[in-house]
Amino acid sequence: MMPFYDVDAKLLFAAGKGECSLSILEFVDGTECITQASHTVLPEQSKGMGMLPKLAVDVMACEVDRLIQLCARQIVPVKIEVPRKSHRDFASDLYPDTDSDEVTLSAADWFSGKDGQVRVRVKITLKTSLDPSRRKSFSNPTQQPKPASAGEAPSSIPEQPGKVVQNDSITPSSGFKKVETEKKKVEPELPKPSGRAFTVGQKSKFRHWIATTLHPATHVTNIPKLKMSLPGSCDGFHANHERAAVPLTTPGGHIAILELSKVGRLPTTSPPSVQNTSAITDMRWDPFNPLRLAVGLENAAIKVWDIPKGGLKEVASDASFSLSGHHNKIICLQFHPLASGILASASTDSTIIIWDLDTQEKCITLSGHEDEILHFAWSSDGKYIASMCKDSKIRIFELRISTDPIKVTTGPEGSRGGRIAWTCGDQMLLTSGFSKNGNRQIAVYNVAHFDGGKIEDIELGASPSTLVPFYDEDSNVCFATGKGDTTVYSFEVSTEDPYLTGLNTFTNDQPHQSFSFLPKQNCDPRKVEFARAWCLKKTSLEPVSFKVPRVKMEYFQDDIFPDTRDLTKPSMTSQQWLDGDNKQATRISLRPSDMKPLSEAPKEAPKTKKYESYNAETYKTDEEKKEELLSAMSNKLDLDKELEQDTMEGVDEEEW
Numbered sequence: 077m078m079p080f081y082d083v084d085a086k087l088l089f090a091a092g093k094g095e096c097s098l099s100i101l102e103f104v105d106g107t108e109c110i111t112q113a114s115h116t117v118l119p120e121q122s123k124g125m126g127m128l129p130k131l132a133v134d135v136m137a138c139e140v141d142r143l144i145q146l147c148a149r150q151i152v153p154v155k156i157e158v159p160r161k162s163h164r165d166f167a168s169d170l171y172p173d174t175d176s177d178e179v180t181l182s183a184a185d186w187f188s189g190k191d192g193q194v195r196v197r198v199k200i201t202l203k204t205s206l207d208p209s210r211r212k213s214f215s216n217p218t219q220q221p222k223p224a225s226a227g228e229a230p231s232s233i234p235e236q237p238g239k240v241v242q243n244d245s246i247t248p249s250s251g252f253k254k255v256e257t258e259k260k261k262v263e264p265e266l267p268k269p270s271g272r273a274f275t276v277g278q279k280s281k282f283r284h285w286i287a288t289t290l291h292p293a294t295h296v297t298n299i300p301k302l303k304m305s306l307p308g309s310c311d312g313f314h315a316n317h318e319r320a321a322v323p324l325t326t327p328g329g330h331i332a333i334l335e336l337s338k339v340g341r342l343p344t345t346s347p348p349s350v351q352n353t354s355a356i357t358d359m360r361w362d363p364f365n366p367l368r369l370a371v372g373l374e375n376a377a378i379k380v381w382d383i384p385k386g387g388l389k390e391v392a393s394d395a396s397f398s399l400s401g402h403h404n405k406i407i408c409l410q411f412h413p414l415a416s417g418i419l420a421s422a423s424t425d426s427t428i429i430i431w432d433l434d435t436q437e438k439c440i441t442l443s444g445h446e447d448e449i450l451h452f453a454w455s456s457d458g459k460y461i462a463s464m465c466k467d468s469k470i471r472i473f474e475l476r477i478s479t480d481p482i483k484v485t486t487g488p489e490g491s492r493g494g495r496i497a498w499t500c501g502d503q504m505l506l507t508s509g510f511s512k513n514g515n516r517q518i519a520v521y522n523v524a525h526f527d528g529g530k531i532e533d534i535e536l537g538a539s540p541s542t543l544v545p546f547y548d549e550d551s552n553v554c555f556a557t558g559k560g561d562t563t564v565y566s567f568e569v570s571t572e573d574p575y576l577t578g579l580n581t582f583t584n585d586q587p588h589q590s591f592s593f594l595p596k597q598n599c600d601p602r603k604v605e606f607a608r609a610w611c612l613k614k615t616s617l618e619p620v621s622f623k624v625p626r627v628k629m630e631y632f633q634d635d636i637f638p639d640t641r642d643l644t645k646p647s648m649t650s651q652q653w654l655d656g657d658n659k660q661a662t663r664i665s666l667r668p669s670d671m672k673p674l675s676e677a678p679k680e681a682p683k684t685k686k687y688e689s690y691n692a693e694t695y696k697t698d699e700e701k702k703e704e705l706l707s708a709m710s711n712k713l714d715l716d717k718e719l720e721q722d723t724m725e726g727v728d729e730e731e732w
Contacts, residue, residue: 080127084174085140087156091118091125098125098143098154118154119538120147130174138167152538153513280568280577281636282553282606287564287582287622289611296334296617298342301325304559304589304614307357308493308542309408309422309451312559312590315610316361317598319387320617321369324349329356329373334617335387336610348388350381350395360409363595364416364646368396372406378421380433401429401438407449414458414661415653416646422449428461430475432650439654442473444480450494455502456549459658462498462505466491470507470521476656483526488517493542499554499569506554506569508543511535516543518556518567520575532575536565546593550640551606553579555622560587582620588613591620596640601666604633632671639663 080089088101098116124146133139134155141156158170181190303323306312313322315336324330329352334342354373362368369381378399381392402423412418417433426448430440447467454461461473468489471481488494488509495508505521511533519533536543541558543565548554557564566579589612599605600621607622626633641661648659667673696704 078125080125080143082127082130082141084130084172085170087141089127089141089143089156091122091143091145093123094121096121100156116154116156118145119152119540120145120150123147129177131177135166135171138170140170150540153515154538155513155515280579282551282566282568282624283577283579285553285566285580285606285622285624287580287620289584290619290621294339294619296320296336296339296342297615298344299332299334299615299617300342300344300346302589302612302614303356307407308559310356310358311544311592313592313612314359314361315592315594315617316363316366317594318366319361319383320592320610320612321359321361322612322617323356323359328352329354329371330391331356331359331369331371333369333383333388336617338387346391349391350379350388351391351393352379352395353393357406358408360411363411363413363643370409370411370419372409372421374405376400376402376404376406376423376425378406378409378419378431397436399431399436399438401431401441402427408451410452410454412458412650412653413454413456413643414647414659415650416648417650418458418653420452420454420461422452422463424448426465428452428463428473432654434650440475440479442475442479444471444473448491450491451496453496453498455498457502457658457660458653460498460502462496464488464494464496464507464509470496470505472523472526476654483523485521485526486529488519492540495542495545497545497547497554499547499549500552500571501549503571504569504575506545506547508545508556510542514538516558518543518545518554518565518576520569522571532573534567534576534578544590546591546609548593548596548607550596550638551636553607555591555593555607555609557588557591559589562587564591582622584611584613586613595643596666597642597644597664599666601632601637602629602668602671604629604636606636628674628677630671631674631677632667634667634673634675637666639665 077090077092080091081087082089086103088103090099090101091097096118098118100116122145126144126146128142128144130141133142137155138158138160139155140158143154143156145152145154158167160167299322301324303325306323313320315321317336319336320334322332322334324332324346326346326349330346330349331352332347332349334347350369350371352371352373354375354377356371357374358372360370362370367383367385369383371379371381373379379395380397380399382396399419399421402421402425404424407422407424410420412420419431419433420428421431422428426443426445428442428445428449429438430442431437432439442461442463445463445465446469447465450464450466452461452463459474459476461475463471463473464487465471468487470485470487472483473479474482488507489512492510494510497506498504499506499520503523505523507519507521507530509517509519511517515535515538517533517535519530521530522528525531536556539558539561541560543556543558546555547569552569554567554569555564556567562584564582564584566581568577568579569575570577591609591611593607593609598608600608603621604624604626605621606624609620609622611618611620624633624636640663642664643661645662647661648657652659
């Protein structure tokens with residue numbers, strides 16, 4: 077075991093090589109006892125472990141310690157945080173005076189026998205924030221600190237919009253020039269992202285949703301040779317309400333076509349599949365044609381398959397047609413949400429091509445990217461496309477107007493992968509990526525104030541897989557999970573603060589490959605089911621139902637089920653969209669004809685409270701209550717009534 081001790085928090089961290097856990101022990105003040113504080117599961121086996129100095133932690137995130145785990149192929153930071161309701165105020169009880177980075181004794185003095193002094197203790201306060209961007213780096217004893225330029229303060233209290241901020245002067249002994257006290261008015265601006273950890277919010281109709289895996293009789297099992305190693309931009313598989321496309325490890329880029337109406341155990345032989353002759357990078361069902369499947373390949377081609385009614389009976393090797401226009405492998409595919417026959421594809425050649433499947437020709441090419449594209453998404457009205465790149469930029473295109481982006485902002489850092497989705501009626505953009513310290517991150521951007529960058533983000537711990545978001549526009553709930561995960565997170569997205577509200581989570585009994593959510597029409601409103609998905613595991617395909625617990629389930633919950641867009645029927649043809657039309661989808665109600673809406677349910681009379689408030693007119697003392705009780709008992713017994721034995725004649729004394 078490798079021990080690491082924090083003298084300030086009195087915490088002992090113990091980790092062993094080859095283990096996947098970290099034990100945290102706490103020393104109790106005034107005793108000689110050591111208590112088990114917690115037990116943390118690490119993402120991979122440890123090859124080594126290290127602990128950063130106290131001055132390196134993020135105090136505004138209530139981080140008390142940070143360890144670095146060495147794995148087989150990566151270095152993972154492990155943050156030890158204390159949950160707090162608010163991260164806006166500095167938690168002074170967590171951070172006593174700690175050792176500074178100043179040298180108090182040289183090597184020669186120590187060898188000569190000097191004991192030296194205890195290292196200088198510094199106060200960790202909000203003013204001397206440990207954020208590396210706002211404080212000086214670790215000092216070098218051979219160099220003097222670089223003085224600040226005139227009028228520049230090395231550290232200051234974070235400015236708040238609309239308030240007058242006063243900067244304290246810095247003493248000359250600290251190595252900086254003295255700065256006079258200055259007052260200035262700060263213009264209001266958008267809130268800064270908090271970088272807070274995932275916490276469950278308080279106010280939401282969907283806070284306590286529950287997810288259940290349906291009965292095993294509805295599962296598709298014994299799926300052979302499932303392909304697990306797919307590009308990070310691929311969801312892993314894709315399903316519609318009739319069938320699922322599942323990639324196989326069989327050479328030649330095979331995709332099994334599973335009919336979801338034929339549940340149960342599959343035969344031991346290979347299932348019917350389509351052969352693409354090249355490695356698969358992505359696959360997508362046409363939302364308006366459940367028999368059409370588009371497949372992206374590593375050889376830069378896109379194959380479009382038309383599955384016969386009733387499903388495949390054998391391996392198919394001839395696609396309906398192929399699309400050629402990219403120079404490198406395909407990254408991801410997305411069908412237009414409203415127009416039929418419009419397909420968008422992204423490639424590693426840093427272009428996005430819009431295809432007309434009716435004419436089998438490319439119509440628009442977006443070439444305004446400066447690096448490899450990670451992911452892209454259509455807006456709900458089909459007017460815009462938002463993309464993420466390895467250059468950490470997010471771009472918005474109005475593709476029928478210009479092939480250059482109309483808006484650009486800074487997105488998640490790094491090139492490990494990312495996803496993007498439109499939310500809140502196309503007013504907000506949601507991204508999943510990775511933060512500076514390697515944690516998975518969900519962030520939101522306001523499209524109207526796009527230049528300001530992200531306005532809120534939540535970190536979900538370290539993991540190698542990218543979170544894949546699935547957004548429900550009717551409930552504003554976004555589900556997120558990654559390949560190989562066992563947990564599905566959820567958030568409610570809003571255009572007002574708080575922009576991200578953590579909801580419930582769903583945990584699988586074993587790691588899953590991916591989720592594929594179905595259109596809203598496939599939900600059962602009688603059971604208050606607001607989302608349904610298929611979950612792909614190693615050898616099975618299982619349906620998962622997401623429900624909201626309600627008391628009056630005999631009524632249609634119209635506050636949860638507004639009129640939804642009918643996304644199974646196109647609003648326009650491909651040519652109409654290319655000509656500039658912007659028709660909206662028709663809206664339909666999910667209310668069954670025999671159910672009354674909850675808003676029309678009769679209101680119940682208010683229940684009497686168990687403890688009524690004091691009323692001088694009706695108040696009774698204990699003696700009065702006792703007399704009232706005895707009087708009621710006497711009236712019930714009716715003691716003045718003549719009894720039957722009182723009328724009977726007695727027995728003579730001589731006969732006793």
